Amino acid sequence: xxxxxxxxxxxxxxxxxxxxxxxxxxxxxxxxxxxxxxxxxxxxxxxxxxxxxxxxxxxxxxxxxxxxxxxxxxxxxxxxxxxxxxxxxxxxxxxxxxxxxxxxxxxxxxxxxxxxxxxxxxxxxxxxxxxxxxxxxxxxxxxxxxxxxxxxxxxxxxxxxxxxxxxxxxxxxxxxxxxxxxxxxxxxxxxxxxxxxxxxxxxxxxxxxxxxxxxxxxxxxxxxxxxxxxxxxxxxxxxxxxxxxxx
Amino acid sequence: xxxxxxxxxxxxxxxxxxxxxxxxxxxxxxxxxxxxxxxxxxxxxxxxxxxxxxxxxxxxxxxxxxxxxxxxxxxxxxxxxxxxxxxxxxxxxxxxxxxxxxxxxxxxxxxxxxxxxxxxxxxxxxxxxxxxxxxxxxxxxxxxxxxxxxxxxxxxxxxxxxxxxxxxxxxxxxxxxxxxxxxxxxxxxxxxxxxxxxxxxxxxxxxxxxxxxxxxxxxxxxxxxxxxxxxxxxxxxxxxxxxxxxxxxxxxxxxxxxxxxxxxxxxxxxxxxxxxxxxxxxxxxxxxxxxxxxxxxxxxxxxxxxxxxxxxxxxxxxxxxxxxxxxxxxx
Amino acid sequence: xxxxxxxxxxxxxxxxxxxxxxxxxxxxxxxxxxxxxxxxxxxxxxxxxxxxxxxxxxxxxxxxxxxxxxxxxxxxxxxxxxxxxxxxxxxxxxxxxxxxxxxxxxxxxxxxxxxxxxxxxxxxxxxxxxxxxxxxxxxxxxxxxxxxxxxxxxxxxxxxxxxxxxxxxxxxxxxxxxxxxxxxxxxxxxxxxxxxxxxxxxxxxxxxxxxxxxxxxxxxxxxxxxxxxxxxxxxxx
Numbered sequence: 001x002x003x004x005x006x007x008x009x010x011x012x013x014x015x016x017x018x019x020x021x022x023x024x025x026x027x028x029x030x031x032x033x034x035x036x037x038x039x040x041x042x043x044x045x046x047x048x049x050x051x052x053x054x055x056x057x058x059x060x061x062x063x064x065x066x067x068x069x070x071x072x073x074x075x076x077x078x079x080x081x082x083x084x085x086x087x088x089x090x091x092x093x094x095x096x097x098x099x100x101x102x103x104x105x106x107x108x109x110x111x112x113x114x115x116x117x118x119x120x121x122x123x124x125x126x127x128x129x130x131x132x133x134x135x136x137x138x139x140x141x142x143x144x145x146x147x148x149x150x151x152x153x154x155x156x157x158x159x160x161x162x163x164x165x166x167x168x169x170x171x172x173x174x175x176x177x178x179x180x181x182x183x184x185x186x187x188x189x190x191x192x193x194x195x196x197x198x199x200x201x202x203x204x205x206x207x208x209x210x211x212x213x214x215x216x217x218x219x220x221x222x223x224x225x226x227x228x229x230x231x232x233x234x235x236x237x238x239x240x241x242x243x244x245x246x247x
Numbered sequence: 248x249x250x251x252x253x254x255x256x257x258x259x260x261x262x263x264x265x266x267x268x269x270x271x272x273x274x275x276x277x278x279x280x281x282x283x284x285x286x287x288x289x290x291x292x293x294x295x296x297x298x299x300x301x302x303x304x305x306x307x308x309x310x311x312x313x314x315x316x317x318x319x320x321x322x323x324x325x326x327x328x329x330x331x332x333x334x335x336x337x338x339x340x341x342x343x344x345x346x347x348x349x350x351x352x353x354x355x356x357x358x359x360x361x362x363x364x365x366x367x368x369x370x371x372x373x374x375x376x377x378x379x380x381x382x383x384x385x386x387x388x389x390x391x392x393x394x395x396x397x398x399x400x401x402x403x404x405x406x407x408x409x410x411x412x413x414x415x416x417x418x419x420x421x422x423x424x425x426x427x428x429x430x431x432x433x434x435x436x437x438x439x440x441x442x443x444x445x446x447x448x449x450x451x452x453x454x455x456x457x458x459x460x461x462x463x464x465x466x467x468x469x470x471x472x473x474x475x476x477x478x479x480x481x482x483x484x485x486x487x488x489x490x491x492x493x494x495x496x497x498x499x500x501x502x503x504x505x506x507x508x509x510x511x512x513x514x515x516x517x518x519x520x521x522x523x524x525x526x527x528x529x530x531x532x533x534x535x536x537x538x539x540x541x542x543x544x545x546x547x548x549x550x551x552x553x554x555x556x557x558x559x560x561x562x563x564x565x566x567x568x569x570x571x572x573x574x575x576x577x578x
Numbered sequence: 579x580x581x582x583x584x585x586x587x588x589x590x591x592x593x594x595x596x597x598x599x600x601x602x603x604x605x606x607x608x609x610x611x612x613x614x615x616x617x618x619x620x621x622x623x624x625x626x627x628x629x630x631x632x633x634x635x636x637x638x639x640x641x642x643x644x645x646x647x648x649x650x651x652x653x654x655x656x657x658x659x660x661x662x663x664x665x666x667x668x669x670x671x672x673x674x675x676x677x678x679x680x681x682x683x684x685x686x687x688x689x690x691x692x693x694x695x696x697x698x699x700x701x702x703x704x705x706x707x708x709x710x711x712x713x714x715x716x717x718x719x720x721x722x723x724x725x726x727x728x729x730x731x732x733x734x735x736x737x738x739x740x741x742x743x744x745x746x747x748x749x750x751x752x753x754x755x756x757x758x759x760x761x762x763x764x765x766x767x768x769x770x771x772x773x774x775x776x777x778x779x780x781x782x783x784x785x786x787x788x789x790x791x792x793x794x795x796x797x798x799x800x801x802x803x804x805x806x807x808x809x810x811x812x813x814x815x
Contacts (some may be wrong), residue, residue: 002507012542012574013542013547013572013573014572016572017550017568018546018548021492021495021496021557022496022497023500024386026497026557027557027558028756029557029558029559030496030556030557030558030559031512032474032475032478032479033475033479033677035677040559047561053433093792095748096792096795097787097790097792098748098751098755098788098791099752099789100755100766100769100784100787101783102751102784102786103784104769104780104781104783104784105781105784105788107780107781108781116584139761147254150669161580177663180660180663180664181663181664183664184665184666185666187666187667187669188666188668189670191769191770192379195612198666198668201666201668201672201695202668202759203560204312204314205314205560206672207471207472207675207676207759208469208471208475208672208675208676209471209559210676210677211789212559213596213669213672213676214673217666217673220666221661222665223662224663228660228664245319272731341772344773345773440772442758442767442771442773443771443773466680466761467758467763467771469675469759472675472676472680476680477680480681481680
């Protein structure tokens with residue numbers, strides 16, 4: 001049994017529980033519309049730790065799944081031309097649907113929570129990566145392919161040893177755009193109970209508390225920048241012979 | 248402020264707690280697994296005691312997505328954890344209909360509801376039919392709940408109600424003290440309220456139907472903006488809550504109009520759960536909840552609301568501070 | 579319970595919500611749902627989208643075209659494009675509501691800000707990709723710089739420019755969906771205030787928003803095809 005500690009009358013809070021508050025003594029965060037409260041921010045920064053981790057989780061899992069599926073689809077469509085238009089159309093449609101609507105269209109099937117968010121985010125990244133991959137593969141000069149064929153490469157070898165390596169800049173560029181977009185969209189996961197930094201923007205009264213919104217925004221932008229720069233460097237490292245495009 | 252009366256009460260309570268401890272220590276030293284203490288509901292002075300039996304029971308405490316509700320949810324959740332239960336919280340359920348569905352479907356074990364809301368929203372009472380007495384209101388609501396396999400525990404000391412609020416300037420300009428004073432004036436004034444306000448009889452629907460008021464406009468906004476819109480001059484009138492911390496902290500800026508026709512019934516909070524869960528969870532379930540809400544008078548709730556809405560603490564922090572300060576959970 | 583049957587049942591309820599008025603989840607007031615309300619909210623979403631897009635075009639298009647013409651500011655624009663993609667719409671709406679105010683004007687502003695980056699960067703890229711020789715020829719023919727932009731560079735880059743406009747529209751329509759948080763009642767209201775409209779209403783809202791977005795994009799795609807002169811029609815992504 002846990003120990004019972006003796007305290008002042010249970011059921012009655014201590015006299016020092018109450019604070020005197022008047023209009024002029026209200027702390028920064030109580031003033032409506034105050035853009036940023038530094039004191040509150042430094043004291044409460046811990047609050048953002050677990051939402052940030054959740055957010056990263058959502059992004060990484062969605063992008064990995066999206067990339068895998070996009071890769072598979074691109075390889076398929078590259079060979080079978082008849083698949084191109086339907087796949088392009090399908091991914092385009094899914095991309096056009098606003099994420100929040102997409103979450104709730106999935107809801108009857110996947111329920112509330114992280115899973116629905118991940119499926120929707122994965123579909124989004126899928127579209128971007130697929131298009132870029134197709135673009136990359138299509139841009140391989142036919143002369144190069146001819147040369148490879150001349151050297152005795154099978155179609156399969158051409159794909160894996162010639163086309164894909166040459167398409168790497170586009171693929172990494174697509175991955176870059178996809179990750180940055182997903183980091184932003186993942187804030188909407190709060191609407192479907194998926195956690196993430198959106199909880200510090202929309203949940204529990206934060207909607208009207210700019211300090212919290214700004215901090216969440218800063219973390220999102222920081223995350224995006226880290227991934228963006230990281231992937232740019234990876235792109236340059238993987239393909240030193242290409243001038244890296246950055247738009 | 249400690250008066251002599253308070254000192255005496257403190258002394259008596261301390262003695263009671265001491266006696267209780269000695270009694271408990273004497274009763275069961277080894278694995279006495281039956282719950283100690285009485286099975287009667289109703290609060291006991293003293294800290295919450297952890298009962299190993301409760302560890303077999305998993306509870307999910309829900310609440311509607313409004314600060315006061317979330318604080319209550321946290322208080323109950325933390326208290327039940329201290330009592331030895333395995334507790335999860337689901338504190339963002341939405342409006343009362345969503346919360347009701349969640350309880351009935353078993354998604355949550357229970358949640359705090361306002362007796363007045365239950366009576367008007369679920370059971371179709373007109374606002375004037377809601378009993379002013381907290382116990383009566385609870386009994387009436389419980390009667391109806393029991394028909395649906397649910398159960399409501401006894402009410403908290405504090406009550407909260409909707410209110411029509413405005414700035415002190417506007418109140419002075421149009422000489423507004425009661426809601427009825429808005430007659431003839433309301434056509435010039437804009438009203439801002441929560442999106443569901445239009446549908447609620449204890450909100451816009453009641454103002455139109457029972458007060459016969461017509462407003463220049465009604466704009467739905469997030470509850471969190473109810474004071475911002477007044478301050479920024481966007482809203483002439485705004486739907487506020489009687490437990491709002493801003494009403495005491497910024498009483499020079501905001502004022503609420505008296506509800507002379509009693510369209511906005513005050514509701515004490517009653518914890519709604521299913522009979523099945525109450526049975527399975529054992530007597531500590533109700534006991535802990537009633538015990539821990541004893542300290543929730545209006546002043547305490549306003550302080551808690553102030554900590555969350557003004558100082559932007561989390562409901563979890565505010566609840567923990569309350570439970571500690573009131574001696575329910577030792578430090 | 580078959581997992582595949584449940585979704586179908588939900589969709590049935592949602593369709594009903596769109597077409598016939600229902601009693602609200604929160605009792606006591608007016609009925610909700612129905613064709614009239616669906617149309618009202620759709621029109622509101624179109625209104626705020628159109629306004630924001632117009633504002634974004636007025637600001638971004640001239641600047642993007644001009645900078646592309648001059649070949650200046652690539653670094654800034656690239657940064658802008660990337661930053662634009664990284665901006666969460668929820669944060670924009672929240673900040674605008676809390677700092678500027680709620681209502682049509684602040685929301686239009688927020689949406690326009692989200693629409694500017696893709697328009698400006700696509701305009702830049704599009705113009706840069708116009709063959710320099712063509713531009714020089716036009717200059718040689720005596721065209722003024724402004725005429726060159728209007729009569730040569732813009733038509734030749736219209737496909738890319740339209741691509742930017744379409745991206746901007748997607749972002750604006752998506753953010754307009756959460757505009758109810760800032761006092762502008764668009765179709766997103768069904769989703770965000772599901773406590774009033776119920777699960778059926780929420781799904782109905784999702785369906786309507788998806789259809790609206792697809793319809794707008796479809797129209798813009800058609801427009802893009804029309805505007806791209808035949809000589810330039812390449813298989814565009």
